[in-house]
Amino acid sequence: MRFILRNLGFYLIAFWASITLNFMLPRFMPGDPVSRMFAQSQDQMRPEQVEELRRLFGLDDRPLWRQYLSYVHDVCTGQLGVSISRFPTPVSEVIGAQIGWTLLLGGTALVLAAVLGNLLGIVAAWRRGGLVDSVLPPLLIFVGSFPYFWLAMGALYLFGLTLGWFPLRHAYDVGFTPEWSWAFVSNAGSHLVLPALTIVVVSVGGWMLGMRNTMIATTAEDYITMAEAKGLRPMRIMFRYAARNALLPSVTNLGMALGFIVGGALLTEVVFAYPGVGYQLLSAVQGLDYPLMQGIFLTITASVLFANFVVDLVYVRLDPRVRVG
Amino acid sequence: MPSSRRAPWRRRAAAAVLAAGALLLAGCSGSASGGASGDQVLTIPREDMGTFSRNFNPFSPNVAPMTQQAVYESMLVYNPADGSTTPWLATSWEAAEDGRSVTYTLREGVKWSDGEPFTAEDVTYTFELHQELLGGYPYVESVTAEGAGAVRFEFNEPFSPGLYELGQQIIIPRHIWEGIEDPANDTNGTPVGTGPYTEVVDFQAQSFQLGKNPHYWQPDKQRIEGIRLLAFAGNDGANLATINGEVDWAQSFIPEIEDSFVGRDPEHRHYWFPSTGSMINWQLNTAKAPFDDVDVRRALSMAIDRETITEVGMNGYTDPADCTGLSGNYDTWRAQAVVTDCDWTRQDVDEANRILDEAGYERDGDGRRRLPDGSPFAFDIAVGSASSDWLSVADIISQDLERIGVSARVQARDWGQVTADYEDGSFDTGIVWSNNAPTPYQFYRGTMSSGTVKPVGERTLDNYHRFADEEADALLDEFAATFDEEEQRAVATELQARFAELAPVVPLFPGPEWGEYLDSRFTGWPTEDDPYATLSNRSPTTVLVLTSLRPVTD
Numbered sequence: 023m024r025f026i027l028r029n030l031g032f033y034l035i036a037f038w039a040s041i042t043l044n045f046m047l048p049r050f051m052p053g054d055p056v057s058r059m060f061a062q063s064q065d066q067m068r069p070e071q072v073e074e075l076r077r078l079f080g081l082d083d084r085p086l087w088r089q090y091l092s093y094v095h096d097v098c099t100g101q102l103g104v105s106i107s108r109f110p111t112p113v114s115e116v117i118g119a120q121i122g123w124t125l126l127l128g129g130t131a132l133v134l135a136a137v138l139g140n141l142l143g144i145v146a147a148w149r150r151g152g153l154v155d156s157v158l159p160p161l162l163i164f165v166g167s168f169p170y171f172w173l174a175m176g177a178l179y180l181f182g183l184t185l186g187w188f189p190l191r192h193a194y195d196v197g198f199t200p201e202w203s204w205a206f207v208s209n210a211g212s213h214l215v216l217p218a219l220t221i222v223v224v225s226v227g228g229w230m231l232g233m234r235n236t237m238i239a240t241t242a243e244d245y246i247t248m249a250e251a252k253g254l255r256p257m258r259i260m261f262r263y264a265a266r267n268a269l270l271p272s273v274t275n276l277g278m279a280l281g282f283i284v285g286g287a288l289l290t291e292v293v294f295a296y297p298g299v300g301y302q303l304l305s306a307v308q309g310l311d312y313p314l315m316q317g318i319f320l321t322i323t324a325s326v327l328f329a330n331f332v333v334d335l336v337y338v339r340l341d342p343r344v345r346v347g
Numbered sequence: 348m349p350s351s352r353r354a355p356w357r358r359r360a361a362a363a364v365l366a367a368g369a370l371l372l373a374g375c376s377g378s379a380s381g382g383a384s385g386d387q388v389l390t391i392p393r394e395d396m397g398t399f400s401r402n403f404n405p406f407s408p409n410v411a412p413m414t415q416q417a418v419y420e421s422m423l424v425y426n427p428a429d430g431s432t433t434p435w436l437a438t439s440w441e442a443a444e445d446g447r448s449v450t451y452t453l454r455e456g457v458k459w460s461d462g463e464p465f466t467a468e469d470v471t472y473t474f475e476l477h478q479e480l481l482g483g484y485p486y487v488e489s490v491t492a493e494g495a496g497a498v499r500f501e502f503n504e505p506f507s508p509g510l511y512e513l514g515q516q517i518i519i520p521r522h523i524w525e526g527i528e529d530p531a532n533d534t535n536g537t538p539v540g541t542g543p544y545t546e547v548v549d550f551q552a553q554s555f556q557l558g559k560n561p562h563y564w565q566p567d568k569q570r571i572e573g574i575r576l577l578a579f580a581g582n583d584g585a586n587l588a589t590i591n592g593e594v595d596w597a598q599s600f601i602p603e604i605e606d607s608f609v610g611r612d613p614e615h616r617h618y619w620f621p622s623t624g625s626m627i628n629w630q631l632n633t634a635k636a637p638f639d640d641v642d643v644r645r646a647l648s649m650a651i652d653r654e655t656i657t658e659v660g661m662n663g664y665t666d667p668a669d670c671t672g673l674s675g676n677y678d679t680w681r682a683q684a685v686v687t688d689c690d691w692t693r694q695d696v697d698e699a700n701r702i703l704d705e706a707g708y709e710r711d712g713d714g715r716r717r718l719p720d721g722s723p724f725a726f727d728i729a730v731g732s733a734s735s736d737w738l739s740v741a742d743i744i745s746q747d748l749e750r751i752g753v754s755a756r757v758q759a760r761d762w763g764q765v766t767a768d769y770e771d772g773s774f775d776t777g778i779v780w781s782n783n784a785p786t787p788y789q790f791y792r793g794t795m796s797s798g799t800v801k802p803v804g805e806r807t808l809d810n811y812h813r814f815a816d817e818e819a820d821a822l823l824d825e826f827a828a829t830f831d832e833e834e835q836r837a838v839a840t841e842l843q844a845r846f847a848e849l850a851p852v853v854p855l856f857p858g859p860e861w862g863e864y865l866d867s868r869f870t871g872w873p874t875e876d877d878p879y880a881t882l883s884n885r886s887p888t889t890v891l892v893l894t895s896l897r898p899v900t901d
Contacts, residue, residue: 051761052761052763052764052767053766053767053770057763057766057767057770057808058762058766059408060766060808061731061765061766071483072808073482074481074482074483075408075481077481077482078406078407078408078480078481078531104532107409108400108402108409109407109408109409110402110404110407110532110533110534111400111402111409111534116400119398119552120398120552178587183587183591190587190591190593191577191579191584191587191588192554192577192578193553194553196554196575196577197549199549199551200551291397291580292580292581292583292584293583293584294584295578295579295580295584295585297397297398297552297553297578301397301398301580302397302398305397308762310763
């Protein structure tokens with residue numbers, strides 16, 4: 023319990039530090055949202071309109087410390103403000119409309135990659151020098167080091183355009199409305215395959231390698247020799263004795279990765295025109311949309327911290343040594 | 348996720364990969380989705396919008412596409428492709444002799460999409476609300492309804508360009524907007540307009556569809572069943588859909604368009620890139636030496652090869668500029684005499700060298716030029732790193748300048764940073780767009796008027812290069828004071844001559860307006876031979892296309 027309380031205090035400080043950074047960083051960028059909009063629209067906007075828009079957005083001219091105070095107040099009361107790049111839609115609505123797809127895509131890809139990677143890692147380490155161990159790691163690392171953009175375009179081109187197996191864009195076909203029906207769910211599922219698969223392909227190698235290496239260290243432990251000497255079944259030793267102990271670093275990684283999912287998968291979203299938070303963040307940064315940027319950063323911060331907190335809790339259960347420290 | 352950390356600006360490069368891939372597949376036939384039963388919907392991709400928000404508030408800068416084109420209409424439509432003006436919600440207009448007022452006569456029998464009649468009150472209310480929410484129209488003194496069928500605008504000074512500005516303002520219904528409590532923040536989810544397609548049939552974040560206005564004033568021109576828009580987070584996705592024949596009307600940059608797009612079905616696939624966008628200039632900060640010297644500006648202009656710039660930098664999609672600085676938008680205003688008499692937009696390295704030698708910018712032992720005070724003739728060209736085409740243009744300029752012993756360093760930074768330097772006048776040179784409007788007034792005002800010049804250090808959004816000329820000021824005032832087109836033309840010719848003499852900026856090429864279409868499902872598109880509108884699906888002329896297209900039936 024003391025462990026949890028102490029950690030909770032640490033998380034509060036970390037949260038404060040990160041929301042302060044969220045506030046400061048966008049404001050260090052040159053220009054302001056309206057002149058950005060002006061530069062991006064190029065000849066579409068007249069200079070006179072700039073003042074008009076400043077007025078419309080109600081841009082803040084107050085000193086930074088006062089903006090900061092009201093920002094902290096807003097964060098604590100859950101008000102994220104109105105997005106500038108998507109004016110007058112509230113930030114919470116912009117994020118809310120996208121985050122479901124981001125979680126679906128990121129979550130599916132992460133779970134698949136982690137489960138698959140860990141399993142392969144376990145098998146590779148158990149049968150060192152076997153087929154899985156000698157072929158897969160170099161192959162997966164090779165594929166994983168491709169520029170993701172290139173890989174995704176290639177997959178889209180091959181499986182989407184040429185073979186026509188999967189849809190080319192969006193989270194579901196035009197004409198559908200999101201609902202809990204088999205028709206919609208299967209349609210959304212078929213749209214999910216390519217984007218998720220490309221992410222899995224590039225990230226599975228990392229998981230596999232990590233697991234394989236810890237697993238090798240674990241299999242050298244005395245208790246494994248002991249288990250073998252006792253004549254336990256190899257499967258039981260592999261999963262219950264070796265893999266279970268080798269899993270600890272992977273749990274940490276999973277926690278971190280879970281937290282970062284909410285940041286979205288920008289390139290995936292761009293290539294597959296898949297809805298999600300990543301593209302919103304990009305356009306928020308380009309448009310200096312402070313409220314939206316802060317909102318997304320806040321969501322990322324909160325979920326990374328939350329995921330880490332959960333991992334800490336899980337660790338207490340998994341690893342008795344943590345409880346003592 | 349490692350994928351989200353990579354630089355996003357690989358779009359063009361990736362698009363090139365895509366195009367190359369398309370080449371390989373050119374043999375395969377493109378599949379146009381949906382048949383030609385006559386009730387097919389017109390499909391348009393938006394490569395610049397990752398998702399749509401249901402926001403049809405025309406006062407919002409992030410309004411849903413088609414709001415200003417299909418839902419609401421303006422009193423007149425100006426078409427830059429052929430310089431013509433089409434009366435729309437107004438049937439005619441008249442300017443007072445003294446240039447201090449304009450009266451628009453409104454069309455009779457126009458109804459809002461909820462069945463209410465359109466009146467002069469709607470027009471006056473629109474301008475009232477516009478000034479309350481957004482300000483603007485500083486020259487308008489008052490707007491009054493003259494009965495139900497006419498509106499009179501009083502100006503506080505003669506201002507002829509106002510005719511188009513006011514005429515192109517889209518009009519909103521008073522009876523609806525009066526009841527909206529906070530018009531600036533309202534998203535107007537179910538819009539009521541006079542346009543041809545006002546009904547929101549279906550709205551999703553990734554696509555939405557508009558249906559026919561049941562009370563449209565030209566029902567015989569609503570031949571399309573509806574308009575569907577698709578959201579894309581970048582050029583690649585949109586281009587893929589276009590190349591695959593799944594959309595009817597796209598407006599994005601497609602590299603190698605002949606092979607990647609047209610080649611797959613030359614009979615039904617067409618594009619037209621009229622040079623009616625804004626003139627792209629190489630702006631030299633005239634508040635700094637040596638750019639305050641007209642000889643330097645002309646010599647630098649003569650040193651660069653605009654043919655290579657347009658061929659290589661811009662994919663051959665546009666043409667070199669001439670000394671008037673006017674883009675294809677102003678072809679009817681262009682003074683041929685000025686164009687033929689002037690030589691500083693044609694490459695002539697020897698002449699450039701001669702001018703610089705004579706003006707006292709001598710070469711040192713290494714062949715590098717020096718300013719009269721002995722410092723090296725070297726400067727930066729600032730371009731936003733996102734604009735890969737303009738970056739290659741800057742690279743070509745930099746190479747060309749080597750030949751006259753001048754060093755120009757291309758500086759690619761984030762657009763925000765670059766424009767911040769433009770705005771406070773701390774930049775050396777940069778590649779910048781210019782004002783584009785129905786008359787050349789705005790272009791010349793933005794390049795030569797003292798009214799737009801701010802001292803270095805003070806922020807400005809116009810005339811970044813900080814150049815002013817008293818004679819040009821007088822000409823601009825003269826232009827604004829007359830509504831007579833003959834007189835305007837005479838003044839515009841003088842302005843062009845003045846521009847050619849002073850070279851306030853170095854014009855490079857007019858920005859092309861992208862436009863691609865498939866005529867397998869709809870016909871009646873604007874073309875180079877029939878330029879009744881541009882091929883833009885997001886400009887004021889869009890409504891002309893929407894009311895001209897016909898569905899193909901089997």
